[in-house]
Amino acid sequence: MTLKLYNTLRNRKEVLVPLQEGRVGLYVCGITVYDICHVGHARSAVVFDVLRRYLEYRGYEVIYVKNYTDVDDKIIARANAEGVSIYDISNRYIAAHDEDMSGLGVLRPTVTPRATEHIDGMIRLIEKLVERGLAYAVNGNVYYAVERFPGYGKLSGRQLEDMMAGARIDVDEQKNNPMDFALWKASKPNEPAWDSPWGPGRPGWHIECSVMSQKYLGDSFDIHGGGEDLVFPHHENEIAQSEGATGKPLANLWVHNGFVKINSEKMSKSLGNVFSIQEMLSRYSAEAIRLFMLQSHYRSAVDFSEESLSEARQGMDRFYTALKAISDLLAASGGDSAPPSPESLSGKTAELFTLIQSLPDRFVEAMDDDLNTARAIGYLFDAARQLNAFLSDAKAARSDAGRNVLALAEKTIKEIGYVLGLFQEDPDLYFQRDRERETRKRGIEPAEIEQLIAERWAARTEKNWQRADEIRKILTEKGIVLKDTPTGTTWKVA
RNA sequence: GGCGGCAUAGCCAAGUGGUAAGGCAGCGGUCUGCAAAACCGUUAUACUCCGGUUCAAAUCCGGAUGCCGCCUCCA
Numbered sequence: 289m290t291l292k293l294y295n296t297l298r299n300r301k302e303v304l305v306p307l308q309e310g311r312v313g314l315y316v317c318g319i320t321v322y323d324i325c326h327v328g329h330a331r332s333a334v335v336f337d338v339l340r341r342y343l344e345y346r347g348y349e350v351i352y353v354k355n356y357t358d359v360d361d362k363i364i365a366r367a368n369a370e371g372v373s374i375y376d377i378s379n380r381y382i383a384a385h386d387e388d389m390s391g392l393g394v395l396r397p398t399v400t401p402r403a404t405e406h407i408d409g410m411i412r413l414i415e416k417l418v419e420r421g422l423a424y425a426v427n428g429n430v431y432y433a434v435e436r437f438p439g440y441g442k443l444s445g446r447q448l449e450d451m452m453a454g455a456r457i458d459v460d461e462q463k464n465n466p467m468d469f470a471l472w473k474a475s476k477p478n479e480p481a482w483d484s485p486w487g488p489g490r491p492g493w494h495i496e497c498s499v500m501s502q503k504y505l506g507d508s509f510d511i512h513g514g515g516e517d518l519v520f521p522h523h524e525n526e527i528a529q530s531e532g533a534t535g536k537p538l539a540n541l542w543v544h545n546g547f548v549k550i551n552s553e554k555m556s557k558s559l560g561n562v563f564s565i566q567e568m569l570s571r572y573s574a575e576a577i578r579l580f581m582l583q584s585h586y587r588s589a590v591d592f593s594e595e596s597l598s599e600a601r602q603g604m605d606r607f608y609t610a611l612k613a614i615s616d617l618l619a620a621s622g623g624d625s626a627p628p629s630p631e632s633l634s635g636k637t638a639e640l641f642t643l644i645q646s647l648p649d650r651f652v653e654a655m656d657d658d659l660n661t662a663r664a665i666g667y668l669f670d671a672a673r674q675l676n677a678f679l680s681d682a683k684a685a686r687s688d689a690g691r692n693v694l695a696l697a698e699k700t701i702k703e704i705g706y707v708l709g710l711f712q713e714d715p716d717l718y719f720q721r722d723r724e725r726e727t728r729k730r731g732i733e734p735a736e737i738e739q740l741i742a743e744r745w746a747a748r749t750e751k752n753w754q755r756a757d758e759i760r761k762i763l764t765e766k767g768i769v770l771k772d773t774p775t776g777t778t779w780k781v782a
Numbered sequence: 783g784g785c786g787g788c789a790u791a792g793c794c795a796a797g798u799g800g801u802a803a804g805g806c807a808g809c810g811g812u813c814u815g816c817a818a819a820a821c822c823g824u825u826a827u828a829c830u831c832c833g834g835u836u837c838a839a840a841u842c843c844g845g846a847u848g849c850c851g852c853c854u855c856c857a
Contacts, residue, residue, distance in 0.1 A: 299786090319857075332857040362855075444852080450784045451853065493855090515857030520785090522856095545857070546787095547850095554851085583795065583805070588788080589850075596794065599806045606805085609819065654796090662796050666804035673804095676820055680813090753815055760817070771818045780818090 291346065291656045293511070294587060296519060296542040297443055301658050304541060306510050312348045313509030314340060315501040315539070317518055318400070320357040321381035322366050325388045325565045327592055328548045328555060332515050334578055334709070335545040335586045335659075337394040339513070341707045342655050353504045354397040355497060356382055358404050359490055364479055374480055378402070388565040393574045393709045399504050403496035407482045410491045410499050413533055414471045414484075422532045426462040428474030428487040434467045437528045443542060444520035469525055471495050494525035501538070502530065512539035516546055516587075549591045563592065571729060573722065576601045578709050582661040603669075604710075605722070607701075610672040612715035613679050614698045621686050625695035637689050640678045644697045647671055651704050661708060671701065719780065726781035730767060737768055741777050748772075 292301040306312050316336045319329055336354075343350045358378035367374045382402075389396075414430050417423035422436050434440045434448060441447055451467055470492035475481035481488035501509065507530070514523065523542065530538040547554070550561040568577055580600035584590045618625065633641050647667060654663035675697055684690045705711030713721075727734050740759050747755035760770055767782045 317857080320855085326857085328857045330857085335857095360855090444785075446785055446853075516787095517852070517856055520852065521854090547857075549850090556856090579805095580794095585796080588795095591794085595806090599794070603805060605819095613820085660796075663803070666796065669804050673821085677822085680821055748815085751815075757816060764817090769818060772814080772816095778818095 291343075292658055293541050293543055294658050295540075296544050299445070302541060304510065306348065307508060307540070310347070310349060312343050312350050312511065313505035314343070314350060314352045314511045314513065315497070315505055315509060316352070316354045316397075316512075317497055317514040317522065318354040318356050319381075319385060320360050320362060321378045321385060322360070322362040323381060324384050326555065327550075327563045327565060327568055328515070329385075330388070330392055330565050330568070330577065331548050331581055331590065332513075332545050333389055333394045334392060334581050336513050336543075338582065338586075338661065338708060339511075339543070339659060340395065340397075341709070342659065345707045346652075350398070351505060352397040353399045353401065353501065355500050356385075356400065356402045357493070357496060358382070358402045359480060360493060368478055375404075378404075384566075388569070391569045391574060392565065393578065393712070401500045401504065403491065403500070406496060406499050406503065407491065409503060410495045411472075411482075411484050413495060413499050413502075413529065416533045417471065417529065420532065422528075423471055424464065425472075425486045428472075428489055429462060429470060430472040430486055431463055431468040432471055432525065432528060432532075433464060434469070434528065435465055437532050439531065440528055441524065443524050443527055446520070469494065469521065471529070494522055495529060497522075497526050498529040498533075498538075501526075502534075507534040507536045507538075509539055511541045511543055513543040513545070516544040519544055545586045546589045549589055551593050552591055555592075568597075571725070572597050572601060573604065573718070573725070575710050575713070575718075576604045579603050579665070582708055582710075583665055585662055586659055601722070604718075607668070607672055607711060608713075608715045608718045610675050610679075611698065611701065611711060612719070614675065614694050615715060617679065617685055618691060618695060618698070621691055625692045628689060628692040628696055633689055633693070636678060636681065636684055637687070637693055640674060640697070641693045643671065643674055644693065644700055647700050648704065651707075655707075664704075664708070668701065668704065671697070723780055730781065732766060732768070732781070737763065737766075737779060741770070741779060744770075745777055 291304045293304055294300070295302045304312070314336070316332070319325060336352075340350050340352045356378065359374060363374050363377050367377045370377070386396075414423060417432065418425065418430065421433075423430050423432050425431075441451070448467060472484060472486055472489050472495075473492060474487060474489045480490060482490060501512070512523065512526075519542075527538050549555060550559075550563060553559055553561060555561055555563070576597065577600070580592075580597055581590055583600070583603075628641055630638070630641060650667045651664050654660040654667065657663070675694070678690070678694075679685050685694065702711050723734070726732075727737075740763060744756050744759035747753075747759065763770060763779070768779050769782050771778045771780075
């Protein structure tokens with residue numbers, strides 16, 4: 289079985305054939321660090337985090353490069369507005385970004401280079417493009433001559449003529465062709481500048497990625513990723529720069545994730561519906577957010593809303609309920625579990641074993657098909673249901689064979705979950721945090737709840753059902769759901 | 783104006799030629815003092831519409847309608 293990914297370059301799914309056996313080079317365009325990250329950044333980060341984790345799960349060594357763009361108009365504007373240097377701005381938002389990522393359970397890429405650390409490389413690459421006749425300097429600026437690069441438009445599937453026809457382009461007398469883009473910009477006053485053969489200036493937006501991908505992954509590498517909005521012009525221009533200089537294909541597979549919408553609207557500053565990762569994480573668990581995103585295919589648009597996130601929370605609740613039931617049973621019944629021996633199993637236990645044993649294969653089958661996480665999660669829900677069914681038969685579940693199969697199930701689900709970044713928390717801790725988050729969100733005072741529950745428990749022991757039901761009603765109205773067990777009453781927010 | 787995508791039950795969402803995964807919500811039941819959770823059953827004669835290809839289409843082709851994205855900074 290082999291992993292197929294949808295390749296934007298050829299508009300079809302293609303098999304990943306690593307350039308070097310056993311190793312995959314992955315480059316993803318990171319963020320411009322001028323503001324805190326929003327849920328759109330989160331989606332891209334989670335998608336490629338899962339790709340990286342899955343490749344590693346399949347045994348590849350992955351070199352994952354994700355850059356920070358730390359010099360650009362918006363950063364400069366912000367630095368000038370605050371009267372600080374661009375590094376003050378970029379350092380601040382890189383720190384915020386890193387915190388958001390770890391909050392989302394996104395693993396650190398192998399290399400996280402910054403554009404400003406690669407200015408020399410950019411200058412060398414630009415010189416090479418000038419030498420090759422693909423770029424020209426005018427008044428301290430250097431532009432890429434797009435019509436000189438035969439493949440221009442191949443990624444986004446456009447013709448140069450079409451683009452020029454309806455494009456809204458600033459008239460720039462300095463450019464030979466309106467579609468030409470800046471490789472190097474002459475610095476204006478109050479802008480950071482680096483010395484170059486064309487005078488003091490700063491790099492254009494696209495050149496950094498060509499330089500950094502080459503430096504860490506070579507002239508050609510396996511997968512280049514980013515949000516779908518980067519297809520044009522950013523990735524198209526990267527191809528023009530890199531392939532123009534090396535004459536070799538930049539990346540074999542171009543992978544792009546779909547957009548995030550908010551309440552069915554495009555997320556944009558003008559609509560005022562930009563949700564930050566920080567805000568999202570204060571309202572929902574990282575795993576619920578990941579589950580929500582991964583229940584849709586990575587290339588389709590995903591619609592954030594209170595309702596959809598809350599459904600994902602219910603979904604996580606379901607998984608952790610099953611996981612908790614397993615770990616509780618294993619802990620209570622004591623003793624170590626051993627790997628099940630299939631020939632000794634029968635009936636329900638054997639059926640469950642077969643199902644659990646096939647789970648990794650089905651997971652791989654789904655993931656190999658262009659990272660079909662939605663299908664994979666479907667299999668996991670299915671497994672959760674079967675596990676709960678099995679657990680409801682206490683005798684079977686507590687037998688040695690049953691415990692062994694349950695232990696295997698727990699291990700398998702966590703291993704698969706790791707690839708998706710799910711099920712990595714202790715169930716009790718998960719529910720505790722969920723309760724803290726939800727009570728905070730709704731302004732509920734936990735102590736007050738606990739007191740009412742204690743009062744109800746007392747009423748129940750006296751078989752004062754009327755009072756017990758009264759209290760239940762009060763709590764239900766507050767959105768609190770009670771669960772009576774032989775040892776006490778637990779609660780959660782609905 | 784150019785390029786591209788999507789349209790599956792109340793909602794979300796897989797499925798890419800052989801007869802509709804999964805989740806949420808709902809309904810009936812088991813369990814429970816009552817509940818909750820869990821489980822069992824149930825919920826699309828059917829995949830926007832109209833044609834076509836085929837023994838067979840949600841799946842392929844043509845057309846229509848509707849939404850959306852990109853072409854300008856953007857994950």
